[in-house]
Amino acid sequence: MQKISEVKQEAIHVSEIIAQNKQKKNVSNLVEKWIPTILFLLASITILTTLGILYTLLSQAIQFFRAVPIWEFFTGAVLKPLSQNPEFGILPLINGTLISTAIAMLVAGPIGLMSAIYLSEYASEKVRRVLKPLLEILAGIPTIVYGFFAFTFVTPLIRSIFPEVGATNILSPGLVMGVMIIPMIASLSEDAMTSVPNAMREGSLAMGATKLETTFKVVIPAAFSGIIASFVLGISRAIGETMIVTIASGSSKNFTFDITQSMQTMTAYIVEVAGGEAAAGTTIYYSLYAVAITLFVFTLLMNLFARYISRKFREEY
Amino acid sequence: MGVIANKMGLQVNPTAKESIAKKINTQKNNIVYDTKELNLWYGHTHALKNINLEIHEKEVTAIIGPSGCGKSTYIKTLNRMVELVPGVRTTGSISYKGNNILGKTMKVEDLRTKVGMVFQKPNPFPKSIYENIAYGPKIHGIRNKKLLDQIVERSLRGAYIWDELKDRLNENAFGLSGGQQQRLCIARALAIQPDVILMDEPTSALDPKSTLKIEELVQELKKDYSIIMVTHNMQQAARISDRTAFFLNGEVVEFDNTNKIFSNPSDKRTEDYISGRFG
Numbered sequence: 001m002q003k004i005s006e007v008k009q010e011a012i013h014v015s016e017i018i019a020q021n022k023q024k025k026n027v028s029n030l031v032e033k034w035i036p037t038i039l040f041l042l043a044s045i046t047i048l049t050t051l052g053i054l055y056t057l058l059s060q061a062i063q064f065f066r067a068v069p070i071w072e073f074f075t076g077a078v079l080k081p082l083s084q085n086p087e088f089g090i091l092p093l094i095n096g097t098l099i100s101t102a103i104a105m106l107v108a109g110p111i112g113l114m115s116a117i118y119l120s121e122y123a124s125e126k127v128r129r130v131l132k133p134l135l136e137i138l139a140g141i142p143t144i145v146y147g148f149f150a151f152t153f154v155t156p157l158i159r160s161i162f163p164e165v166g167a168t169n170i171l172s173p174g175l176v177m178g179v180m181i182i183p184m185i186a187s188l189s190e191d192a193m194t195s196v197p198n199a200m201r202e203g204s205l206a207m208g209a210t211k212l213e214t215t216f217k218v219v220i221p222a223a224f225s226g227i228i229a230s231f232v233l234g235i236s237r238a239i240g241e242t243m244i245v246t247i248a249s250g251s252s253k254n255f256t257f258d259i260t261q262s263m264q265t266m267t268a269y270i271v272e273v274a275g276g277e278a279a280a281g282t283t284i285y286y287s288l289y290a291v292a293i294t295l296f297v298f299t300l301l302m303n304l305f306a307r308y309i310s311r312k313f314r315e316e317y
Numbered sequence: 318m319g320v321i322a323n324k325m326g327l328q329v330n331p332t333a334k335e336s337i338a339k340k341i342n343t344q345k346n347n348i349v350y351d352t353k354e355l356n357l358w359y360g361h362t363h364a365l366k367n368i369n370l371e372i373h374e375k376e377v378t379a380i381i382g383p384s385g386c387g388k389s390t391y392i393k394t395l396n397r398m399v400e401l402v403p404g405v406r407t408t409g410s411i412s413y414k415g416n417n418i419l420g421k422t423m424k425v426e427d428l429r430t431k432v433g434m435v436f437q438k439p440n441p442f443p444k445s446i447y448e449n450i451a452y453g454p455k456i457h458g459i460r461n462k463k464l465l466d467q468i469v470e471r472s473l474r475g476a477y478i479w480d481e482l483k484d485r486l487n488e489n490a491f492g493l494s495g496g497q498q499q500r501l502c503i504a505r506a507l508a509i510q511p512d513v514i515l516m517d518e519p520t521s522a523l524d525p526k527s528t529l530k531i532e533e534l535v536q537e538l539k540k541d542y543s544i545i546m547v548t549h550n551m552q553q554a555a556r557i558s559d560r561t562a563f564f565l566n567g568e569v570v571e572f573d574n575t576n577k578i579f580s581n582p583s584d585k586r587t588e589d590y591i592s593g594r595f596g
Contacts, residue, residue: 124403199440203502206398207453207509208430217456222443 057293064286073290079253081284088287090294092255096263100174100245101238107178108234112185120193121215139183147247150176155248168250168262177244181234192226193219225310232306236299242267266295347374349513349543350395354409357390359402364390366567377535377544379558381551387567388547392515396432397425433506437518439498441490446482449490449501453509468508476504477534496527516546532557551591555579563587
């Protein structure tokens with residue numbers, strides 16, 4: 001009782017304090033008013049940068065297409081930029097890019113998805129808490145390290161079993177790129193699967209479905225758009241990956257489907273050309289931009305495709 | 318599956334009164350579930366204490382009691398969904414048609430095929446209405462499209478929702494109202510023709526109108542199925558159940574005909590609870 005009366009004596013007039021503070025608030029009102037504009041400007045930096053990049057690429061690529069007809073560029077199967085009679089066909093580069101990406105996804109897709117299934121459906125909370133950060137550390141390793149690993153470890157390993165494989169080949173960087181992408185797919189797919197409400201799993205288990213059936217018939221379909229998104233991000237990453245293929249796949253501009261041979265990807269070509277052999281203003285210099293814009297279009301198409309797929313197969317919950 | 322450690326052979330002689338009651342009941346109706354000396358722990362929490370309960374075929378058995386009394390835990394033990402909680406331990410036995418479901422030889426998938434469940438919150442799959450119903454039959458190996466069509470229609474009719482949904486079979490189940498979703502979930506459970514349907518507060522997330530529909534449905538369903546329903550709502554238990562078990566602090570305080578429980582309970586605590594003195 002005594003305590004209550006003490007409190008009453010030194011009563012705090014909260015409403016008065018609030019009223020006083022309200023008067024001071026004029027400055028913060030101004031901030032409140034301008035905040036949307038400031039945030040909008042900050043957000044538009046990304047958009048402006050993208051537009052800037054697009055402008056640079058296009059304006060320089062046009063220079064290239066003045067020298068080499070666009071049709072010849074996109075259908076040419078021979079790429080000999082440094083020869084006496086240079087030929088600029090991009091097909092060998094597209095081929096190299098697609099093959100290395102396919103190898104990488106054959107590794108990263110299944111392993112990444114299975115890891116995600118393990119982490120989200122089977123692993124105990126304890127195991128998950130250790131494994132997930134570990135996976136994400138794997139994702140933080142610089143790609144040059146992976147490139148080195150492919151060149152000095154994986155390639156010799158493959159060659160010790162299959163001696164006919166070249167010292168530089170597309171197989172080894174493809175595999176290592178796959179390993180690099182696993183954490184990305186595993187982590188994003190796991191996020192998508194853990195966010196499927198437990199009530200759905202219970203609904204399936206209560207009908208006599210096994211855990212595996214529940215995982216494949218309820219959880220994965222429900223998380224499908226997230227899983228597809230992770231795959232597409234993986235593919236985009238593989239298409240854009242540069243260092244690993246530059247180091248371990250060499251620079252032969254072979255147009256072949258033989259994965260034991262050296263091939264060049266679009267990114268590796270850009271590295272090679274930008275690496276100094278081409279003087280500014282030459283056709284070979286401008287070809288860099290033509291390849292870059294092709295790369296840009298590829299990634300753009302991938303993202304549009306991802307949106308389409310995930311919208312089409314979306315299971316809303 | 319190894320979560321449940323089961324101690325068998327703790328048979329205790331039933332008192333004379335109980336055995337007489339049992340005789341009368343078996344004459345009238347067969348027993349689906351016979352729970353004996355069931356104890357259950359979540360870690361160190363003793364959630365169910367020495368439960369003895371007989372559930373009868375083709376009746377509605379209501380389980381009432383205040384929050385945290387173990388009624389949901391008990392119903393989830395009947396199809397062993399309770400094992401999804403890590404660290405659950407049980408002793409005693411629950412015999413389902415003569416087989417101890419807590420025993421090592423019982424496959425949970427087989428048990429759950431025979432014992433359907435409807436949850437507190439409607440939990441349809443994010444699939445079409447058709448696929449929701451066809452899910453169970455498909456899981457259990459039914460592929461024939463014609464047969465599946467028939468099953469879907471029969472199950473939806475069984476849940477009295479066919480007329481509302483027959484033109485919307487390919488729509489996503491999430492577009493339905495809460496009450497429709499819950500009846501869809503009941504239809505989904507019916508699709509694999511279970512013997513028992515467990516309902517864990519099936520109307521607590523629904524409005525009064527939908528609740529009424531579900532209650533009417535339960536009355537129809539008990540002709541073919543044995544229904545065990547946990548409910549917070551005592552009027553609901555009084556309206557639709559044949560027998561009522563009153564749970565308190567993990568124990569069964571009283572289990573009797575619903576009329577008896579609500580008109581002339583033998584235990585003071587039951588009387589206090591149903592007259593609204595606590596809970």
